[in-house]
Amino acid sequence: MKRSSGAGTLSVPCRFVFTGTGAGLFSELIVGLILTVLTLGLYSPWFICRLADWVARYTRLTDHRGRSVNFAFVGDGGDLFATLIVGTILTFFTLGIYSFWFSVNLTRFFLENLVAEDTNGGEIEISFHGTGADLFARIFVDYILTIVTLGIYTPWMICNLHRFYYENTRIHTDDTRLALTFTGTGGELFVTYVVGYILTLLTLGLYSFWFQVNLMRFTSGNTTVTTSNGSRYRVDFTGTGAEFFVINVVGIVLSFLTLGIYYFWFLNNLIRFQTDYLEVDHAHDD
DSSP states (O other), rough: OOOOOOGSSSSSSOOOOOOOOHHHHHHHHHHHHHHHTTTTTHHHHHHHHHHHHHHTTTTEEEETOOOOOEEEEEOOOOHHHHHHHHHHHHHHHTTTTHHHHHHHHHHHHHHTTTTETTTTSOEEEEEEEEEHHHHHHHHHHHHHHHTTTTTTHHHHHHHHHHHHHHHTEEEESSSEEEEEEEEOEEEEEHHHHHHHHHHHHHHTTTTHHHHHHHHHHHHHHHHHEEETSSOEEEEOOOOOOHHHHHHHHHHHHHHTTTTTTTTHHHHHHHHHHHHTTTTEEEEOOO
């Protein structure tokens, strides 16, 4: 297995680029969609893996010098099928308690089957080290508090979830390790939620697009990447609510008028929006 120095192959600022097209997505998934319908959903794990691979293959992280990290997804539909069946059954019979282990297993499946390779052909490995027991210990009290407070505690639970998944994700090559840190606070997210819900209600739902973008910006803006040599980088999302609004309105209308055919182009535009506005730059201490 050939590796390179990973983080050193790219200079910052760098950004994610998505090059997929609606026509490409249509040709890639139309058969899988038909099979999913004909099998009453049984084919969905293979469909999901095919979609994940397609998105990964057309996504890259690139810097201003033209160097990049390319991605691929190698997960197997059969493995995902087994994970979903076992997880669903055990979650049902344990009255939801197994959902913590189920969530961790799904996260590990998708992260550890994501392959990254830099311009020099060096592999960048991604692994997940969290366990269901760890997640249960970290989040169970949050679930209780969320129920007791009628949902008010939700922002704090969301931030703790982000921290758990970030802390247990490892990205590394031979000589470089990248650690993810989430710095968002429940109080800050609570304000975003309150303002977002109020404005969404007052605008009869129109503000929901800006609300969703603010949530994307909150998550990205509070994500810090630290290398093993101490360098720190921050992720930013620069998309706007107006752009997201146009994509959704056009997508919904054209999908309706074309009896669903345009949905592949709609989905492609949503993926591009959530990818192309992600940037990585040096983190600046306040």
